Amino acid sequence: QKEVEQNSGPLSVPEGAIASLNCTYSDRGSQSFFWYRQYSGKSPELIMFIYSNGDKEDGRFTAQLNKASQYVSLLIRDSQPSDSATYLCAVGPYMEYGNKLVFGAGTILRVKS
């Protein structure tokens, strides 16, 4: 059974600090990795995705992927109170295959001002 594991949190960080969110996955054949942010009562919104080992940066967000360790992380620099939400990690096959993603249970992030 394919699994995606995340620490449920809550992870509390002060405003302006770096928040580090982690995710591990069981299916070694996974090829696409996504981070979503979900505010309470709302549907998830895509933050970024990554396909290749290494880092991918987009503004204050950096996704890091290590396929050998089956580990993907999300760093949020200069954390803001508005970043307080649940962050969902999702893992899947090649996007061109169009198959379903497997979601982690999410990590609650709280940024304190």
Added chain:
Amino acid sequence: GAVVSQHPSRVICKSGTSVKIECRSLDFQATTMFWYRQFPKKSLMLMATSNEGSKATYEQGVEKDKFLINHASLTLSTLTVTSAHPEDSSFYICSPRLGAQGYTFGSGTRLTVV
């Protein structure tokens, strides 16, 4: 781009009635649609996958006769919860596939069955 419209956003219905949830892709064509449900403080649970013009593929444990999915066009997919019961109360979210850009989500429908 990739605007998804999901309606209604909230619905309250009586036990035994049916509720239809619509998901429209406004500026793209969605050949594949995923339907999820989410309980409070839990992650997304995939219910079914539908491809335009084909029957939906349901995940194990999801009753296909209770959760009717129709994907008759590339811009509209519907989920009908039939003979709803209180345990069907949940947050239902559609998610069209965007190809290499991954997946986006509708705004969700909060269903409360009383």
